[in-house]
Amino acid sequence: MAGERQWVLMATGRSPTNIAVIKYWGKRDEALILPVNDSISVTLDPDHLSATTTVAASPSFPSDRMWLNGKEIELSGGRFQSCLREIRKRARDVEDEKKGIKIKKEDWEKLHVHIASYNNFPTAAGLASSAAGFACLVFTLGKLMNVNEDYGELSSIARQGSGSACRSIYGGFVKWCMGKNDDGSDSMAVQLVDESHWDDLVIIIAVVSSKQKETSSTSGMRDTVETSPLLQYRAQTVVPSRILKMEEAIKNRDFESFARLTCTDSNQFHAVCLDTSPPIFYMNDTSHRIISLVEKWNHVEGTPQVAYTFDAGPNAVLIARNRKTAALLLQRLLYCFPPQDNDLESYMLGDKSILSDAGVQSIADVEALPAPPEMKTPNQKFKGDVSYFICSRPGAGPKVLTDESHALIDSATGLAK
Ligand code: DP6
Structure with a gap:
């Protein structure tokens, strides 16, 4: 890692929510979040319903912390920990020449993260905020840690945050294939068609x-x-x-x-x-x-x-x-x-x-x-x-927001803005 200098490395992403048209209801494995049937959803336009998440890593962070809509929340839940663990496992070398930051694959185990997330719709309205939230967390952590996994694999990690979140990794119409394996390795989402296929809706x-x-x-x-x-x-x-x-x-x-x-x-x-x-x-x-x-x-x-x-x-x-x-x-x-x-x-x-x-x-x-x-x-x-x-309307899947003005964490303090 880059010497003594205290740096903060950040990534910001945005993920849509989704609405099931064939419902997921019932798990065959509670811990891994494996469903009893396949389900199909439509992804909603992120301009209207989405989560934006900034994740930051720094050697100066003594612990993992998270803020939701500006308020700090406990990160102790097993579901957050599963997503963090699975992404950390797949982290790779990261180098930011401009900022002089070099992180080796094995350093990620020791680095703590700060996460700030914001929904552009009222969380209390009961509109699948966990689907957008966990999809965004996994997608954005994957970007920060330079994870090379394909979207299917990311969806299977988001699934461990909240079942329906695995379908928010894609735009358009999406199917969550329940899978057969006990370890959940084949329980993931696939895109059926993208958002342009049926844009009259x-x-x-x-x-x-x-x-x-x-x-x-x-x-x-x-x-x-x-x-x-x-x-x-x-x-x-x-x-x-x-x-x-x-x-x-x-x-x-x-x-x-x-x-x-x-x-x-x-x-x-x-x-x-x-x-x-x-x-x-x-x-x-x-x-x-x-x-x-x-x-x-x-x-x-x-x-x-x-x-x-x-x-x-x-x-x-x-x-x-x-x-x-x-x-x-x-x-x-x-x-x-x-x-x-x-x-x-x-x-x-x-x-x-x-x-x-x-x-x-x-x-x-x-x-x-x-x-x-x-x-x-x-x-x-x-x-x-x-x-x-x-x-x-039907909308697109997650994307990285490169414009720093979207970041929800202050790059100087490493805390939620
Ligand atoms: C009725 O994904 O919120 O919206 O996996 O326990 O987090 P957990 O449940 P969640 O359940 C969504 C159920 C539903 C139907 C659906 O979205 O398919």
Whole structure:
């Protein structure tokens, strides 16, 4: 290592979050995070939902430390340690001539790291922040330590942070292959198609207001594995053929099949939660109302316009076949769920231009929206039941941010900015 001089070497990366369209639920190995079935997800545009992480190493750091959204958090969790250990094992020589830094492969074992991570969406909203976070941690540590492993290998390390994180190593549509090996070496993600393959799709997320503390995915799926007979049937009989059909639908951009499979799989995941003892309820009345709204509209149109899917919480992820459909969907959503405080600007995050496509630029426009024709009781409005919407699209995988202004750690002090 470079003499006595105290240097700080840093790397910054950004990773997207992802939403499963065929769900992962249930582990066959808790420690290695090996799933009971394959799953498929769509990666969301990192401009709208992503984690940015800076990792720094210095001989002056006495211990590993981490900050999340500016607040220091404990790094003692086994999952962080697994990711750090696996990346450290694969670290290689690093030389930064400009800064006069030389780190030998074997030095990495002794060097401590500081990690600062930031989500560009509210962590508390229950939007797979751990997926983006662990993918970003592994990807960025890999860059700092000059790791040469391919993306498949990186995904398998991210998997040990949080299962769904392995799918955030790629953009577009991604499959997590459950694998067969006991050591987890073949349980990794593969990219099915990149984000340009099906770029008509528009994704609208309804962040649903909820006061209820939800069961974490980790403990929820543990209870399901221990008690639900339906999970065996799902994992062994239903998912394998559904995965093949979903891959086909994605390849052919067959929205009708894609939507039917996505909705059915989300509903089965929540059925499996209900089949758990004690039962787990992730969706609430608002979630159910959104399902009815979409189901009725799809039924009247004769062919699906929008797919819905729900993870371990009440938020709805709605995938529209194109922008025109997304605009019609947004009109319906705003009719039923007008903004509580009459502030449209903060009610629509992400790609706000969808508002003008829907012809809604002001609260007066929201109030003037006609009742959706398929709605039987048109006066039903539920102000305040949705906190806000986020409009996004399929997006790209992780990338390095070379511009130092993105760094979340101060290169002089080595501490979070
Ligand atoms: C419902 O990946 O959060 O979002 O592996 O225990 O960290 P751990 O669980 P996590 O579970 C995600 C479950 C899900 C479905 C999915 O993303 O496939």
